[in-house]
Amino acid sequence: xxxxxxxxxxxxxxxxxxxxxxxxxxxxxxxxxxxxxxxxxxxxxxxxxxxxxxxxxxxxxxxxxxxxxxxxxxxxxxxxxxxxxxxxxxxxxxxxxxxxxxxxxxxxxxxxxxxxxxxxxxxxxxxxxxxxxxxxxxxxxxxxxxxxxxxxxxxxxxxxxxxxxxxxxxxxxxxxxxxxx
Numbered sequence: 001x002x003x004x005x006x007x008x009x010x011x012x013x014x015x016x017x018x019x020x021x022x023x024x025x026x027x028x029x030x031x032x033x034x035x036x037x038x039x040x041x042x043x044x045x046x047x048x049x050x051x052x053x054x055x056x057x058x059x060x061x062x063x064x065x066x067x068x069x070x071x072x073x074x075x076x077x078x079x080x081x082x083x084x085x086x087x088x089x090x091x092x093x094x095x096x097x098x099x100x101x102x103x104x105x106x107x108x109x110x111x112x113x114x115x116x117x118x119x120x121x122x123x124x125x126x127x128x129x130x131x132x133x134x135x136x137x138x139x140x141x142x143x144x145x146x147x148x149x150x151x152x153x154x155x156x157x158x159x160x161x162x163x164x165x166x167x168x169x170x171x172x173x174x175x176x177x178x179x180x181x
Contacts, residue, residue, distance in 0.1 A: 016064065017068070020068065023061055024052065024109075027061075029053075030048070030050055030102075030118040033047040033049070034143055036157075041136075046125060046130055046136075048125070053083055059074065059084055069088060072088040095126045102115045103119055121142050133167055137167065140159070140166065
């Protein structure tokens with residue numbers, strides 16, 4: 001069987017999925033923000049997101065991606081309206097559609113470890129691990145380790161600062177949070 005015949009054996013949908021994998025590797029990103037919030041259980045909440053970028057003259061790939069995932073939104077990039085952004089912020093959509101896609105189609109990507117870490121975080125959140133201090137710390141540690149060479153961008157708070165706040169009322173010996181007096 002020749003390479004041409006092998007290519008032709010893939011359905012159009014399957015070809016699109018593999019093409020999209022290359023597009024994601026070049027123009028996509030995943031992000032797990034750790035956001036401070038006064039009403040969050042541990043002072044912070046975890047916010048995973050998936051993004052694709054494309055010049056506004058060529059929105060077709062973003063529209064195809066939106067159709068394939070059946071969700072997300074397309075909007076101009078803040079500060080650069082010539083670039084369009086496709087984003088999925090819904091954790092349910094990330095868990096049900098994006099994570100399986102990344103696991104199936106990004107196996108050959110140079111950034112595979114980043115995608116794997118992102119998937120692990122979303123899956124941990126689906127298991128509600130972020131609702132315990134220990135689980136939240138593990139998720140935050142994974143988020144901070146996701147992309148250590150992120151174009152020189154540093155996080156707003158140090159890992160130690162975030163973990164310290166998460167664990168501030170936690171005593172490991174008792175396994176419970178201290179009661180506030």
